Amino acid sequence: MLRFAGKTVLITGAGRGIGKAIALRFASEGAALALVSNVESDLLATAEELAATGASVRTFVVDVSDHNQVEAAVGAAVRHFGRIDILVNNAGIAWEEPVLGITPDHWRKIIDVNLNGTFWVAQAVANRMAEQGGGVIVNMASTNGLVGEANYAHYNASKGGVVLLTKTMAIELGGKGIRVNAVCPGYIQTPMSEAIDSPEFIEQYIRAKIPLGRVGKPEDVAGVFAFLASDDAAFITGETIVVDGGQLAF
Known part of the structure; x- marks a missing residue:
């Protein structure tokens, strides 16, 4: 089903x-x-895989915490594709460390990427969407933006900010035809999570906290982004959709 034929997604x-x-x-x-990352090798590998499927792909190496880089990349994407219909605001980082040991550099870095970067990209794209008559923004939040978790104070604060940024943008931009929602994944197994947690920790976490009995896969989250970006969600804005295998049901 080609729900997004003729549309451009950043x-x-x-x-x-x-x-x-x-x-x-x-x-x-x-x-x-239009694919954005600050790691060129990962970005090019993904683009090559997508191009093999016949998809139209353009890549941009960008540090999302840098406002000038964001503006330049969004402008270049619009010039290349003509418009941006959908923004998936996914870039983020995380570290596990106790609140009493968080350094100023680590605090600033996580806030700069996860919260400031989300805002810079959303603002740049929303300005173009307002000019073109509308669009859809889906921000990456987290269950950590809804409830606390020890040893992630900086990450939790950044994702809590994304949740309220999403709601505020939805209020302000609805009249311009722009829907804004957020997705709040729980434990999703990714290269970032694998760099933090051991297999033994993951097994214990599943037993203690996830009713569905497994961690999430990236594909579990991707489907929710696609739904929120589609016309099936045409009357949904300002919402945070949890994808956590039932963890927050406890």
């Missing part, structure tokens, strides 16, 4: 993990793709 953090899965999902439904 995806940040598209080089691996959930961002890559989202790119593959949108490509399978006919979208043209």
